[in-house]
Amino acid sequence: MDKYIQLPESKTIKIGIKNSDGSIKKDKDGKEIYLEFDMEDIELPLKYQKCEFLVRKAQQDLKFDYLIIDKHQDIKGKFLLSKNQEDKIKATQKFYKTMEEAMDMFIGQGGVQKIFGDRRYLRMFDDLGDMLEPILPLLKNNVDNIDKEIKEKYKTTDKETLKDE
Secondary structure, eight states, rough: OOOOOOOOOOOOOEEEBOOOOOOBBBOTSOOOOOEEEETTTTTTHHHHHHHHHHHHHHHHHHHHHHHHHHOOOOOOOOSSSOOOHHHHHHHHHHHHHHHHHHHHHOOTTHHHHHHHTOOOOOOOHHHHHHHHHHHHHHHHHHHHHHHHHHHHHHHOOOGGGGGOO
């Protein structure tokens, strides 16, 4: 190839992940596992907002599903669990799947797996929110900076303004 274009430097931040014992989390090849956020992505705050909405909705749906299941007469299941217990587990599995998809929307595809592995639990989203709290001010600051840059870039000058003469 004779000609190339040079892409500008990306403004991303990488957030490393530590295990509960404080050690740095690594993949099977020994490379550090991290989340990456593009701070110039103008949709990032919207993704966070949508993620939060979808998780809260999933929590409400789970409560509703449990209420419906509790209204059914419980019968003996095929094995150890009763029919209602099986239905509650299925509803909870659906909840976790929805929650994981919502979280991955913000932190990136496979982000939940990077952080939590195969473990899923009820306070997972709350814990993730606590973990990401340090970057939320960066996100807000970034939105403010983008807003400022857009205003500066597209501001009108006196020369560009039409006037009645």
